[in-house]
Structures are given as C-alpha cells and as structure tokens.
Amino acid sequence: MAELELRELRKTYRSRGRPAVDAVRGIDLELRSGELLGLLGPSGCGKSTTLRMIAGLETVTGGDILVGGASVVGRPAQARNIGVAFENYALYPPLNVAENLAFGLKARRRAARGSRTDVARKVAEIAERVDLTGLLQARPAGLSSGQKQRVALARALIREPDVLLLDEPLSHLDAAQRDTTRRELKRIQRDLGHTTILVTHDQEEALSLADRIAVMKDGVIQQLGTPYEIYDSPANVFVADFVGEPAINLLPGISTGDGRARLSEAVSFALPVKVAEGREVVIGIRPEDLRLAGRDGGSGARDGGNGGAPTGVRARVSAHEPLLESGIATLALEGVVRPLVVLTDPEVRLARDERVRVTADPGLTHVFDAETGDSLR
Numbered sequence: 001m002a003e004l005e006l007r008e009l010r011k012t013y014r015s016r017g018r019p020a021v022d023a024v025r026g027i028d029l030e031l032r033s034g035e036l037l038g039l040l041g042p043s044g045c046g047k048s049t050t051l052r053m054i055a056g057l058e059t060v061t062g063g064d065i066l067v068g069g070a071s072v073v074g075r076p077a078q079a080r081n082i083g084v085a086f087e088n089y090a091l092y093p094p095l096n097v098a099e100n101l102a103f104g105l106k107a108r109r110r111a112a113r114g115s116r117t118d119v120a121r122k123v124a125e126i127a128e129r130v131d132l133t134g135l136l137q138a139r140p141a142g143l144s145s146g147q148k149q150r151v152a153l154a155r156a157l158i159r160e161p162d163v164l165l166l167d168e169p170l171s172h173l174d175a176a177q178r179d180t181t182r183r184e185l186k187r188i189q190r191d192l193g194h195t196t197i198l199v200t201h202d203q204e205e206a207l208s209l210a211d212r213i214a215v216m217k218d219g220v221i222q223q224l225g226t227p228y229e230i231y232d233s234p235a236n237v238f239v240a241d242f243v244g245e246p247a248i249n250l251l252p253g254i255s256t257g258d259g260r261a262r263l264s265e266a267v268s269f270a271l272p273v274k275v276a277e278g279r280e281v282v283i284g285i286r287p288e289d290l291r292l293a294g295r296d297g298g299s300g301a302r303d304g305g306n307g308g309a310p311t312g313v314r315a316r317v318s319a320h321e322p323l324l325e326s327g328i329a330t331l332a333l334e335g336v337v338r339p340l341v342v343l344t345d346p347e348v349r350l351a352r353d354e355r356v357r358v359t360a361d362p363g364l365t366h367v368f369d370a371e372t373g374d375s376l377r
C-alpha cells in the first residue's frame with residue numbers, strides 16, 4: 001500500500017472579479033513508505049498549492065488525498081499527522097529552540113495526556129538527531145539560516161509524522177551551507193525513514209536528494225521517474241530544458257527519413273530512432289554529450305565517421321569560457337540560428353572564430369516532435 005497517494009487532485013482558485021486559476025489540474029502520485037519524492041517545477045507551476053492541500057492548509061477542489069490508505073480530505077491540518085517544514089521557517093521568535101520544538105508536541109500532549117518528561121525527552125532526542133543540542137537555549141534571531149532550517153525540520157519531525165513535507169528547504173542557504181544541509185537532510189530522512197515530499201524549483205536539489213522526481217508545469221505532472229530517467233530520457237522538450245546545467249541544446253530540424261535530421265543546408269545530425277521523412281523535429285543534445293573532434297577547416301558536415309574523411313559537424317567558435325572542471329564553448333553551426341553549447345575538457349583553449357568539428361553520439365541524442373514537444377524515442 002502506498003503511504004501517500006494523490007488521486008486526480010485538483011485546485012482552482014476563484015476570487016471575485018478575477019479569472020479562475022487552475023493551479024493543480026488533476027495529478028496522480030503514489031509514494032512508497034520511506035520514499036523521498038522531489039516535486040520540481042518553475043515558479044507558479046502549482047507545487048506549493050499541492051503541498052498545502054496535502055498538509056490541510058488549503059481546500060481541495062477535486063480528487064483525493066490518502067495517507068496510509070485513508071482519505072484525509074476534509075480533516076483539519078492538526079488531525080492529519082503530517083509534518084511540514086516551510087521555506088520561511090515559521091519559528092516563534094520569543095521562544096528558544098527547545099520551546100519551539102516542544103510547541104507542537106505540547107498541544108498534542110494535552111490531547112494524548114502525555115507527560116512533561118516525555119516532551120523533554122523527545123526534544124532532547126530530536127535535537128541530537130539534527131545536531132541542535134548545543135543550541136536548545138538560543139532564540140531564533142541568534143541562529144544562522146542553516147540552524148533555523150534544522151529547527152524547522154526538527155519541529156516537523158518531532159511529532160513523528162506519517163508524511164513529511166519540505167518546502168524549498170535549502171533556498172535561504174548560501175552555497176556552502178546548502179551542501180552540508182543537503183547531506184544532513186538526506187541522512188536524517190534515510191535514518192528516520194519518513195515518507196517525504198520535497199518541493200523545489202532547484203533541479204540540483206531534486207536530482208541529488210530525491211528517490212524519484214515529479215516534474216510539474218502549469219498544474220500538470222510532465223514526467224515522474226528516477227533522477228536518471230528524468231535526465232537521460234526526458235519525456236518532452238519542457239523536461240529536457242528544465243533539467244540539466246548548462247541547459248540542453250534544442251535545435252529545430254527536419255527528418256530526412258534515413259535516420260538523420262537536417263538543421264540547415266550544411267548541417268545534419270544522426271537520430272536515435274527512425275523518424276518519417278519531412279517530419280519537423282527538435283533535436284536535443286546535452287552540452288556534455290558533444291565532443292570536439294578536430295580543429296581543422298576541411299570538408300564534410302556530417303557527424304560520425306565515413307572512411308577516413310574528417311568526422312563531425314563543422315562549427316566556428318563564438319566564445320569559450322575555460323573553467324576549473326570543464327570549459328563551456330559556444331559554437332556557431334553553418335546556417336543554424338541557434339548556438340550550440342559544448343562542454344570542453346579543462347585543458348582545452350579555443351580562440352574566437354577558430355574552426356572546429358563537433359560530434360554527437362546518436363545514442364545520447366534526443367528527438368522530440370516539433371509541434372507537441374513529446375519525445376519520439
């Protein structure tokens with residue numbers, strides 16, 4: 001049985017004098033027990049609305065939410081046993097860390113008739129787990145962003161929720177803190193085994209933390225899969241473009257019918273699948289999947305070898321930015337409007353206007369229908 005299940009979940013915001021907004025348009029999701037699912041998408045795609053409906057902070061327009069097989073729709077937030085750690089921490093400034101952690105528990109203790117020592121023991125336990133023991137007497141104002149984040153997480157965890165919801169948990173942290181906190185978050189989630197949804201617009205966060213990722217756009221899940229599936233086999237142009245840094249090259253072309261797509265008179269690339277002649281496509285090639293094959297100006301404008309002739313598509317260097325781990329070259333292809341971005345080895349140095357050749361492995365090339373944007377692989 002799925003620990004958390006969303007069935008055809010919908011939300012339409014209606015406010016007087018303004019057009020209705022379909023924020024979530026019928027999404028289906030099933031989370032296994034202990035799974036961490038990343039809900040990834042651009043601002044306004046409906047991530048927070050989905051999270052708020054699960055938490056019980058927003059009404060549901062249609063569909064169902066099941067926790068442990070039972071519907072929670074209509075139940076107030078306090079009755080759902082769902083832990084939420086919000087982006088803005090929502091800590092109580094006059095209370096110290098221990099009191100902030102105890103706050104949610106105390107309300108429950110009254111209901112469950114738990115003892116005062118139970119609360120103190122739980123606070124100490126969870127503080128130890130998330131490395132807050134030395135800060136229990138501190139007030140929120142005196143904490144760093146990373147520490148506040150850990151308090152917010154601990155407060156969500158202390159109630160031993162069935163489901164944990166994390167809303168942009170790393171967004172206020174600087175790069176160094178983000179790295180450490182990300183690792184800690186993963187460890188804590190693994191250790192405690194909570195079924196978790198992590199909402200983020202940051203692909204790196206989703207790719208590194210999540211067991212599976214649901215990519216969302218305009219209130220619809222575009223693709224659900226493991227980070228590898230999302231990255232290696234994007235379902236459409238949107239997912240391909242949203243996931244990957246630097247972004248995938250997306251180049252319009254026309255299928256020649258013999259396994260290639262023509263981008264211009266001079267340039268064609270091999271396709272991973274056969275596509276009918278004349279069909280308009282978009283070719284997707286990730287910058288790291290392109291190789292510089294040579295630095296001469298000879299003839300031949302096809303990728304792949306053909307009997308000793310120079311291989312690769314001819315290109316001219318528009319810019320090259322050598323970086324520590326790899327460089328980024330921007331190339332111009334003859335007759336092609338869009339630039340081609342290629343990752344280069346760290347030792348490579350390219351001059352502006354230098355002529356090079358570039359090859360793509362058809363096995364790593366993506367092809368999409370130009371009209372629908374859907375993958376044809």
Ligand SMILES: Nc1ncnc2c1ncn2[C@@H]1O[C@H](COP(=O)(O)OP(=O)(O)OP(=O)(O)O)[C@@H](O)[C@H]1O
Pocket residue numbers: 013014015021022023041042043044045046047048049050201
């Ligand atoms: N209370 C509201 N009333 C009307 N429209 C709303 C309300 N809350 C959100 N929306 C709209 O619903 C859509 C989805 O918003 P939501 O906040 O869920 O997106 P999001 O993906 O979480 O974006 P962000 O990352 O910016 O928070 C947006 O078009 C937004 O403007």
